[in-house]
Amino acid sequence: MIKIRNLVKDYQSGETVVKALRDISVDINSGEFTAIAGPSGSGKTTMLNIIGCIDSLDSGTVTIGEQEVSTMAKIEKSFFRRENLGFIFQSYNLIPVLTAYENVAFPLNLLGLLEKEIKPRVMKMLKEVGLEGMEHRVPSQLSGGQQQRVSIARALIKNPQLVLADEPTANLDSNTGRDILDLMLKMNKIHKTTFIFSTHDQMVMDCAKRLLYLHDGEVIKDERRE
Ligand SMILES: Nc1ncnc2c1ncn2[C@@H]1O[C@H](COP(=O)(O)OP(=O)(O)OP(=O)(O)O)[C@@H](O)[C@H]1O
Numbered sequence: 001m002i003k004i005r006n007l008v009k010d011y012q013s014g015e016t017v018v019k020a021l022r023d024i025s026v027d028i029n030s031g032e033f034t035a036i037a038g039p040s041g042s043g044k045t046t047m048l049n050i051i052g053c054i055d056s057l058d059s060g061t062v063t064i065g066e067q068e069v070s071t072m073a074k075i076e077k078s079f080f081r082r083e084n085l086g087f088i089f090q091s092y093n094l095i096p097v098l099t100a101y102e103n104v105a106f107p108l109n110l111l112g113l114l115e116k117e118i119k120p121r122v123m124k125m126l127k128e129v130g131l132e133g134m135e136h137r138v139p140s141q142l143s144g145g146q147q148q149r150v151s152i153a154r155a156l157i158k159n160p161q162l163v164l165a166d167e168p169t170a171n172l173d174s175n176t177g178r179d180i181l182d183l184m185l186k187m188n189k190i191h192k193t194t195f196i197f198s199t200h201d202q203m204v205m206d207c208a209k210r211l212l213y214l215h216d217g218e219v220i221k222d223e224r225r226e
Pocket residue numbers: 011012013018019020038039040041042043044045046047
């Protein structure tokens with residue numbers, strides 16, 4: 001489903017060139033639950049941002065489904081993101097003045113759906129992520145784990161082909177991190193959504209069905225487990 005070929009990304013930092021990704025080629029199948037691990041600076045965020053059509057690449061190709069995203073113009077990428085991708089962030093990135101319900105409904109509002117179509121979908125999704133009864137709370141009235149649940153619901157509400165998560169458990173204590181990971185696994189199973197997430201956390205790596213280990217911009221290990 002995701003085909004990455006000879007992906008190269010350099011950053012110019014003053015006089016020096018940082019080789020963030022060096023010739024990465026990898027396929028990720030539909031429905032896979034994949035962790036990208038590796039030391040700080042190994043290229044995890046860069047790889048996620050390129051797959052997520054947020055950053056551009058220097059050479060190589062990235063194809064998601066039938067579409068080669070690496071050659072898309074900025075505006076096409078933003079349409080592609082809106083229609084096909086969901087994002088989960090380390091710091092949740094919820095809109096602070098909107099309630100849990102409104103945060104989850106937001107992507108559907110952007111797609112132009114009517115409130116009568118939106119409401120049952122959002123209420124069902126909030127129930128799936130364990131937030132029934134909390135729909136009227138704003139983010140500051142929710143714990144970190146509950147806020148991450150809202151952001152998982154928001155990422156999945158459009159039924160995206162692919163969800164990308166940059167260090168989704170990094171701001172959570174280990175028990176809450178485990179709950180969030182279990183929720184992502186459950187959503188992966190129920191909705192058959194492909195997940196790709198970066199992590200430093202050994203527990204998260206252990207739960208992944210596939211582990212891509214990056215070092216200095218290269219994939220040095222690729223393990224599949226069932
Ligand atoms: N905008 C930028 N300008 C210059 N160098 C950058 C930029 N973004 C990332 N880099 C460099 O590219 C390399 C890969 O960075 P990246 O953020 O992808 O690593 P990471 O594995 O996600 O790290 P961390 O685990 O610390 O978040 C690092 O050497 C980093 O310093």
